[in-house]
Amino acid sequence: MTFTPHGKHLIAGTWTGTEETVLSDPAEGAGHAFSVGTPDLVDRAARAAEEAFWTFGTTSRATRAAFLHAIADEIEARGAQITEIGCAETGLPAARLEGERGRTTGQLRLFAEHILKGDYLDRRHDAALPDRKPLPRPDLRMMQRPIGPVAVFGASNFPLAFSTAGGDTAAALAAGCPVVVKGHGAHPGTSEVVAEAIHAAIVKSAMPSGVFSLVQGGNRAVGQALVQHPLIRAVGFTGSLAGGRALFDLCAARPDPIPFFGELGSVNPMFLLPDAMAARGAAIATGWAGSLTMGAGQFCTNPGIAVVLKGPEAETFAEATRAALSESGAQVMLTDGIAAAYVAGAAQMAAQTGVQDLLTAICDQRQAKPFLYRVAARDWLGNHALGEEVFGPLGLIVVAENAEEMAAVAQSLKGQLTATLHMDAGDTPLARCLLPVLERKAGRVLTNGFPTGVEVCDAMVHGGPYPASTNFGATSVGTLSIRRFLRPVCYQNIPEALLPEDLV
Incomplete structure (x- = not known):
């Protein structure tokens, strides 16, 4: 059955329209009218979230786990609708949407099981020592508690x-915090279906209606109202460096500053060491081309830079990469704006001093084709613009004269989500020199692989030093991500009858 969006916002259990509407711009088919978000809707959603927090924040872990499972169930029940509208809006293939839906429901269920174990609470107890000299010690108990309503900004490149x-x-939600989502304009219909699933789970689970709200679209004033609302206690964001930094500054400028957990961008450099290049440089090139063009390069972990040592292996690698990328056809990008920015970024890259074109293309409107460039490390080190992210299937090969210059490239990097070493056993001494640098630059360091593909599990870190993210001590993927929306509270000499259930 074809899904037709109603185009309304979900505010504390009520689907609400506004006078102003905007027509969506899908990759396929006709657009649909969606109500435009307003600061007033943000205020109503935030107030409802605060009211819901007094109930939801004190629910048992078992109750919240059941709620997370219910959301996953409702999303799965709408799988066909989600795939249909998601493919039409984004241009992503059905297999990608179905896989992403599985990841979405999978992480909901993972978080449900994780909070049931209780380890995330980090409970500690120092028993009273009334006879200690020279001063007695009180009874001290500590645990993590939810912080309150959280604002979430939907991402363009992962509609689910x-x-x-x-x-x-x-x-x-796993932490016990109500959520107000600002939907992304690239896929409002997908957001609507998922919001319907969450709403159904709220009703079935008898949760307070304000535990979740969706405000669709709107101009910058809507995002500003959300991060500056006095009842919002933290913000989660995945998007551009410029947009994220503007919201980060607004959070910091509040009378009561709040944490902004933004994932803003990364070029995810790969360092190809000499023995690995000699043994399998062509195979690495083919793998890089596949990773670079996956999803039209619209992944935050897209490996945009390959650092190699000068020599015949570097030439072989460059030619093998060019050949592999040449076989890649045009792919639809998520929005017209993203496609235009990609073409502009490629043109800016080509105009930089010392940059050599290895593969160029003509991109037709929303269609993207890969670009490949090469530059000497000395030119890369002297031009910070070459280290900026170009969102799309664009690769840059940085050629270092020697190991010392390769290390200098590593030292000069800004914060990254990932960094990769391609190495064989004989490369261990050089890798040993690079690893301490790369672990200071990136949240995830890997060997002999490609960073596209982020496992949702306990050990994953998806974050890194700025500008990869605005809080390098946090991750936006994996069970550790729950800790972003908790804070430690110490209870001193509190009677057990008053303590939270999880602390007794």
Whole structure:
């Protein structure tokens, strides 16, 4: 059955329209009218979230786990609708949407099981020592408690896993925090279906209606109203460096500053060491081309830079990469704006001093084709613009004269989500020199693989030093992400009858 969006906002259990509407711009088919978000809707949603927090924040872990499972169930029940509208809006293939839906429901269920174990509470108890000299010690108990309503900004490139019911929302709900989502304009219909699933789970689970709200679209004033609302206690964001930094600054400028957990961008450099290049440089090139073009390069972990040592192996690698990328056809990008920014970024890259074109293309409107460039490390080190992210299937090969210059490239990097070493056993001494640098630059360091593909599990870190993210001590993927929306509270000499259930 074809899904037709109603185009309304979900505010504390009520589907609400506004006078102003905007027509969506899908990759396929006709657009639909969606009500435009307003600061007033944000205020109503935030107030409802605060009211819901007094109930939801004190629910048992078992109750919240059942709620997370219910959301996953309702999303799965709407799988066909989600795939239909998601493919039409984004241009992503059905297999990608179905896989992302599985990741979304999977992380909801993972968080449910994780909070049932209780380890995330980090409970501690120092028993009273009334006879200690020279001073007695009181009874001290500590545990993590939810912080309150959380704002989440939907991402353009992951309409499910990083949007309405994605990782930020799932983590906040698992922690006991109500959520207000600002839907992304690239996929409002997908957001609507998922919001319907969450609403159905709220009703079935008898949760307070304000535990979740969706405000669709709107101009910058809507996002500003959300991060500056006095009842919002934290913000989760995945998006551009410029947009994220503007919201981060607004959070910091509040009378009561709040944490902004933004994932803003990364070029995810790969360092190809000499023995690995000699043994399998062509195979690495083919793998890089596949990772670079996956999803039209619209992944936050897209490996945009390959650092190699000068020599015949570097030439072989460059040619093998060019050949592999040449076989990649045009792919639809998520929005017209993203496609235009990609073409502009490629043109800016080509105009930089010392940059050599290895593969160029003509991109037709929303269609993207890969670009490949090469530059000497000395030119890369002297031009910070070459280290900026170009969102799309664009690769840059940085050629270092020697190991010392390769290490200098590593030292010069800004914060990254990932960094990769391609190495064989004989490369261990050089890798040993690079690893301490890379672990200071990135949240995840890997060997002999490609960073596209982020496992949702206990050990994953999806974050890194700025500008990869605004809080390098946090992750937006994996069970550790729940800790972003908790704070430690110490209870001193509190009678057991008053203590939270989890602390007794």
